[in-house]
Structure formats: C-alpha cells, structure tokens
Amino acid sequence: MRIRISDDFDLQKIADSGQCFRWERMGNLWRIPHRGRCLRIESAGDAFRLACTEEEYTDFWRDYFDLSESYERIRARIDPGADPFLFAASESGKGIRILRQDPWETLITFILSQNKNIPAIRRSVRLLAEACGDKRRDAAGESYFAFPGPEAILSIGTEGLAACAMGYRAKYVLSAARAALEGRFCPEELMKMDGKSAMEALTALYGVGKKVASCISLFGLHHLNAFPRDVWIQRVLEREYPDGYPYEAYSPYNGVYQQYMFAYIRNGAAVS
C-alpha cells in the first residue's frame, strides 16, 4: 500500500536517534522488526510504499510510528526567541518521532546500551536475536529474527548470552528474564503505571539505573515527558542552560525535546 505522511517522518533520522537498534537499511528500503513482524517500507516520491495491507497499517504500524501524534505541533511549542538552542535543535531534528516500541525489547536493549556506543549496541542486540529469537520471513520472503522473550533468553544460559558480546551486562539481562518469567516483573503492567511508579519498578531491576529507566520510559512506555540524562545531555544542559533547564515549561514533551538535543549534539553541533 501507499500512504502520504504530512507530519514529521524521517526514517533515517529516527534510525539514527538512538531509540531503536534493529532497523536495517538497504538503499531506499527499510526493514523494521516490531512485535514479531517485520515491515518493508520505502519512500516513493512524496509518499511511502509499505509491504502490508491497509488494515495492518491502520491496526499496527501506524501505532508503532505514533502517527496519531503531531510532532509538528510539539515543535511549535518552542519559542525561537526564548530558547534559540532548542529551536535550532528541533529544526535540525525535524522528522524524528518517538516510536511505540515493545517494553520488553526496550528494557533488554537499554540494559545492553550502558557503556556501549551505538554500533556496539546494534551488534549485541542482533547477536541476541540471532541466538534465540524466532526466525521468520517478511512479506518478500526474506528472513529476520523476532526479538526473544524471557524464556528464549533463559534457554541459552549465561554462556549463550556472553557470546552476544554483553560482557558484565549478561547478568542483568539474565536477572530481568528470570523476574519476568517468575511474574515478579511484568513489562505490560508498566504500561498502566504513571511515570513515577514505572520508574520505581524499572530501577528496582538489577542493572537498571535512572538513565536506563528513563530511556525505557520514553522509548518503551511512550512517556513523552521522561528525560534521560546521559553524559551528553548533562554537558549540554550545563553549557546552554546555566540557570537551569526549564523542565516544567516543556512538560509534557520533555522527552521529545531531549531527543532533538541529543541528535543535535551527536551530529556535531557546536555546544560551546
């Protein structure tokens, strides 16, 4: 099917934004795995061609891409005169969206992200999916791996996880899988919680601190006000907002603005 998307929607910028690590680009075509499916999507002039039915798009992929939200409107809340830095970042990051990713996959992915750069995260997540994910075929018959659930992850054991280049993070992944399988932790339950309760439930997990919990809240629970503070953001806040970042004024979209700033500084924007 073909669709036109008038709101912000740039696949490359989303893929580079550090929220998802399993998208694959082959020329103009993207393969995007999500909840046991894998979409083939390519830009076609001023529209996009998706290898799925209209119903599947409406019921599944539209939600994943968060297309009922207007990111143009979220950007328009920024006052260029009052906050030129965030405005410049949002102009540069125009096209970024916050995906509605699977909470479990987001949890494991961001446990793995600590002390790794993006290529290393991609590699580790790919190895994990290949090691114990379900092998399936997309609409073109090309194979991909679904993201493994807790049971599949436990089935390959410590050695299997170590082979996925997880290093010391393997024990965190193992612990989360056990907690999920034994019912002490339920990723889907998180979706029903408010921001604070979700953060508490996440940081209670072994190996999950505030930074990773914020990422999971933003990218896996769609709490758009979650505000991950990594070393980059911390640095930029100190330089650009010496009198304090106006967090309250930017509620409830702080997470979106954080993504613009993150992409902006990572792309080499002058920070001084």
Added chain:
DNA sequence: AGGCAGGCTTTTA
C-alpha cells in the same frame, strides 16, 4: 542520607 571512587566486558575511533 547522599556523594564519590573503582571495577566491569567489549567495541570503536
């Protein structure tokens, strides 16, 4: 209580 130092696996530049 809250802050700080050191350690941790591996990859990347």
Added chain:
DNA sequence: TAAAAGCCTGCC
C-alpha cells in the same frame, strides 16, 4: 589508549 545513551558495590 581512551571513551562509550552506566550501574553496582563499598566506603565515608
């Protein structure tokens, strides 16, 4: 060799 979308433990 240092740094990388950090967290845990022990110590004060």
